[in-house]
Each structure stands twice: as C-alpha cells, then as structure tokens.
Amino acid sequence: MQATIKGDSSAIWQSILWGRETLRLGTHWQVGDGTNISIFSDHWIPRSFRPITIVPEAVTSLKVSGVIQRSNFWDWEKLRMHLWEVDVQAIMEIPLSYNYR
Structure with a gap:
C-alpha cells in the first residue's frame, strides 16, 4: 500500500490510488496485542488519524504493545x-x- 502516482500513471492507476487513500482514511487497526502498530504513524485510534505527541523527542518507533500492561x-x-x-x-x-496476553 505504499505505491505512488508517477507522471506517466494511467487514469485507472490514479483512480486505484485515490480509492486506496479514501479507504485508508475510513479504516483503522484492530489492536490485538499491538506489536505491529506504530503509535505515531499508524491509524489505530477510531476518532483521529494519528495521535499527537506532547514530547518532541518522543520515540516514533514506539509500538502500541509498549503501552499495554x-x-x-x-x-x-x-x-x-x-x-x-x-x-x-x-x-x-x-x-x-x-486472547493475546
């Protein structure tokens, strides 16, 4: 899901990528054990796209599993x-x- 539109992309390919973006905005991760979900870059909180950090030097690789006891x-x-x-x-x-712990 990381493909991009290039200058010579067909109209069909551009439509597929537009649809992918629309789909991504309307979905979010199911947490499970949280090991595959990045707190700061994945869409996992239902009401917002991404959480906002209050610590500028926050570790961007922090996984959701790191905040589950x-x-x-x-x-x-x-x-x-x-x-x-x-x-x-x-x-x-x-x-x-x-089921995960």
Whole structure:
C-alpha cells in the first residue's frame, strides 16, 4: 500500500490510488496485542488519524504493545507521558482482547 502516482500513471492507476487513500482514511487497526502498530504513524485510534505527541523527542518507533500492561490493560501513565489527553481518553475506550496476553 505504499505505491505512488508517477507522471506517466494511467487514469485507472490514479483512480486505484485515490480509492486506496479514501479507504485508508475510513479504516483503522484492530489492536490485538499491538506489536505491529506504530503509535505515531499508524491509524489505530477510531476518532483521529494519528495521535499527537506532547514530547518532541518522543520515540516514533514506539509500538502500541509498549503501552499495554501485562495484565492486558492500557498503561495510563505511559500514554499520558507521550500523548495529549484527548488521545489518551480515546485510547482508553478501545477494548483490549484477552486472547493475546
């Protein structure tokens, strides 16, 4: 899903990529264990495209699994260290599956 439109792209290819972008804006990840989801670059919070960090030097490679406790609850303190409260509240509403821990 990383292809781009080039200068000589056909109208069909351009339409496919436009449709891909529209699809991407309307979807989000299902969290699961969070190991494949980047907190800052993937669309995983239902109400927003990407969370906004409050720490400029925040690690952009941080995965969602890094903010899930072993007891399979969200780690409130870690979330609040890196994200705005509005994003933390939205994340806390995402249910976690008990099948992964």
